[in-house]
Amino acid sequence: MLKRTHKLNEINDSLIGEVVIINGWVDRMRDLGGIVFSWIRDRYGLVQVVFEPQKPVYKSVENLSNEYVVAVKGVVRERPEAAKNPKLKSGNVEILAEELEILAEAKTPPIYTNREEGNEEARLKYRYLDLRHSTLQRNLIFRHRVAHFIREYMNSKDFIEIETPYLTKSTPEGARDFLVPSRLKKGSFYALPQSPQIFKQLLMISGFDRYYQIVRCFRDEDLRADRQPEFTQIDLEMSFADQSDVLEIVSGLVKGLYEELVGVNVGEIPVMSYSEAMEKYGSDKPDLRFEIELQDITHETFADEMKFLAPLENEALKSIKIPNGGSFSRKVLDSYVDSAKSEELRLGWVKKINGDFSGSLARIFRSAGVNLELKDGELMIACAGKRSAVNKFLGGVRLDAAKRLNLVDRESVRILWVVDFPMFEWNEEEKRYQAQHHPFTMPYVEDIDNHLNDLSKIRSHSYDLVINGWEMGSGSVRIHTRKLQEKVFDLIGISESEAKTRFGFFLEAFEYGTPPHAGFAMGFDRLIAVMLGLSSLRDVIAFPKTTSGTDLMAGAPSKVSEAQLKELGIKLEVDE
Numbered sequence: 001m002l003k004r005t006h007k008l009n010e011i012n013d014s015l016i017g018e019v020v021i022i023n024g025w026v027d028r029m030r031d032l033g034g035i036v037f038s039w040i041r042d043r044y045g046l047v048q049v050v051f052e053p054q055k056p057v058y059k060s061v062e063n064l065s066n067e068y069v070v071a072v073k074g075v076v077r078e079r080p081e082a083a084k085n086p087k088l089k090s091g092n093v094e095i096l097a098e099e100l101e102i103l104a105e106a107k108t109p110p111i112y113t114n115r116e117e118g119n120e121e122a123r124l125k126y127r128y129l130d131l132r133h134s135t136l137q138r139n140l141i142f143r144h145r146v147a148h149f150i151r152e153y154m155n156s157k158d159f160i161e162i163e164t165p166y167l168t169k170s171t172p173e174g175a176r177d178f179l180v181p182s183r184l185k186k187g188s189f190y191a192l193p194q195s196p197q198i199f200k201q202l203l204m205i206s207g208f209d210r211y212y213q214i215v216r217c218f219r220d221e222d223l224r225a226d227r228q229p230e231f232t233q234i235d236l237e238m239s240f241a242d243q244s245d246v247l248e249i250v251s252g253l254v255k256g257l258y259e260e261l262v263g264v265n266v267g268e269i270p271v272m273s274y275s276e277a278m279e280k281y282g283s284d285k286p287d288l289r290f291e292i293e294l295q296d297i298t299h300e301t302f303a304d305e306m307k308f309l310a311p312l313e314n315e316a317l318k319s320i321k322i323p324n325g326g327s328f329s330r331k332v333l334d335s336y337v338d339s340a341k342s343e344e345l346r347l348g349w350v351k352k353i354n355g356d357f358s359g360s361l362a363r364i365f366r367s368a369g370v371n372l373e374l375k376d377g378e379l380m381i382a383c384a385g386k387r388s389a390v391n392k393f394l395g396g397v398r399l400d401a402a403k404r405l406n407l408v409d410r411e412s413v414r415i416l417w418v419v420d421f422p423m424f425e426w427n428e429e430e431k432r433y434q435a436q437h438h439p440f441t442m443p444y445v446e447d448i449d450n451h452l453n454d455l456s457k458i459r460s461h462s463y464d465l466v467i468n469g470w471e472m473g474s475g476s477v478r479i480h481t482r483k484l485q486e487k488v489f490d491l492i493g494i495s496e497s498e499a500k501t502r503f504g505f506f507l508e509a510f511e512y513g514t515p516p517h518a519g520f521a522m523g524f525d526r527l528i529a530v531m532l533g534l535s536s537l538r539d540v541i542a543f544p545k546t547t548s549g550t551d552l553m554a555g556a557p558s559k560v561s562e563a564q565l566k567e568l569g570i571k572l573e574v575d576e
């Protein structure tokens with residue numbers, strides 16, 4: 001085989017006159033009736049190779065086709081001025097072929113390999129071909145560079161990478177487990193970890209002090225574009241540390257990543273409480289790339305005039321003003337009214353166009369004494385009902401309006417920490433409280449005593465990192481005494497015996513000297529996507545699954561043989 005002397009990003013003006021050997025794929029060919037141009041591609045770049053009819057090698061070009069794997073030996077020469085392509089590293093030069101070796105032939109590919117087009121299913125089925133596309137190559141190479149940067153940063157801060165088991169026991173992150181049947185212990189199952197949470201805490205008890213891992217996690221959830229059943233986390237844990245230590249380490253990492261790999265200085269990362277985020281933006285992951293904020297007008301004097309909106313006791317009345325929202329059609333506004341109704345909320349709106357008010361609140365605005373300004377072109381939406389529902393609803397309107405009006409500056413990067421989440425949330429289906437983050441999170445101990453009759457008011461020492469409206473990661477200070485841990489289990493209705501069965505080994509470990517510790521985990525796939533400005537995680541994962549959890553290429557999940565099932569002691573009851 002003609003072994004390459006140069007990768008394709010190395011072919012440039014400095015090699016003019018030299019003989020080189022390149023290896024790669026035929027990206028495309030152009031026959032100009034006499035002279036044949038062939039573009040050769042490798043991971044590093046693209047180069048134009050010229051086959052001239054007077055050279056003996058010309059004969060073999062007849063057999064050449066797209067996606068063939070080749071070795072070409074030839075002389076680098078300058079392209080004619082008009083044919084130079086400044087967009088390519090090799091754009092000033094071309095290779096005049098002298099020898100061609102076909103290393104592998106290729107059938108006509110079923111999808112484009114050099115154009116981002118084509119049926120999504122076919123692209124996933126032939127993922128290995130889709131991955132030849134330069135955009136996906138760029139994404140995965142970028143992913144590799146991010147992982148490399150993370151490891152260097154974490155290592156420099158004394159963190160050590162330790163692997164934790166994949167075949168394990170259920171880890172409580174609130175999703176369904178993927179189970180793996182045991183052959184040796186028939187009827188027993190491993191669970192794939194939803195995160196290494198318990199193991200990393202145990203590593204603190206073991207004295208490793210600072211741990212991290214770029215690790216796969218598995219959660220059997222209904223999927224969306226921003227979810228995959230197996231995904232990667234940057235997971236970390238620190239001993240003798242509190243919230244401020246974790247925020248400092250992670251902020252430093254994120255700032256460094258953006259500076260080094262995106263070329264953006266993200267500045268100081270602000271910290272906002274959960275309640276402020278909900279009150280101002282109606283979201284615990286506010287997108288700060290546009291300005292609109294929610295206003296609390298519960299106590300405005302004119303509120304009484306908005307008869308149908310007037311807040312009842314324990315209710316809130318809030319509004320948002322949308323610049324240029326005056327352009328929203330009646331249909332859009334009616335859809336807001338309808339969906340508010342379905343959430344048991346009351347909604348009114350007013351537009352000001354050329355000085356004139358319209359909408360269900362117009363009368364109030366026309367009357368004297370209203371002290372809310374409305375600029376021309378603006379739309380105000382006011383919503384009354386249960387405070388948390390009002391916030392959530394208007395938060396949704398805020399995002400919808402930004403989308404409709406194109407208010408998001410795609411170039412900007414807005415990062416923030418949201419802290420002090422509620423410790424517990426109500427699970428309507430199961431009619432009980434559950435841990436909002438996970439049950440190992442440290443509650444505000446003073447809140448426990450004050451709010452035992454309303455657990456939703458108990459705050460926790462927990463924090464989320466939010467980038468451009470995406471929840472990028474979560475973490476918390478951990479409980480480190482058995483007593484408090486048992487108390488939390490008790491509050492969420494995990495009985496002593498259930499706690500013992502599920503986490504007995506963990507609770508026991510607490511009794512052998514547990515340092516105070518805190519940690520965090522960040523979605524690695526999400527981080528790559530947001531850094532590249534992409535919305536689908538599939539574009540940053542080499543072999544992703546569809547939204548129905550299928551690997552279209554390998555055909556997984558799939559049926560298994562009777563013999564395999566028998567070995568596992570499993571009898572299927574599903575219809576064939």
Ligand code: ASP
Pocket residue numbers: 173194195196197236474475476519520521
């Ligand atoms: N285990 C948590 C998660 O996966 C992160 C953490 O608390 O460190 O969200």
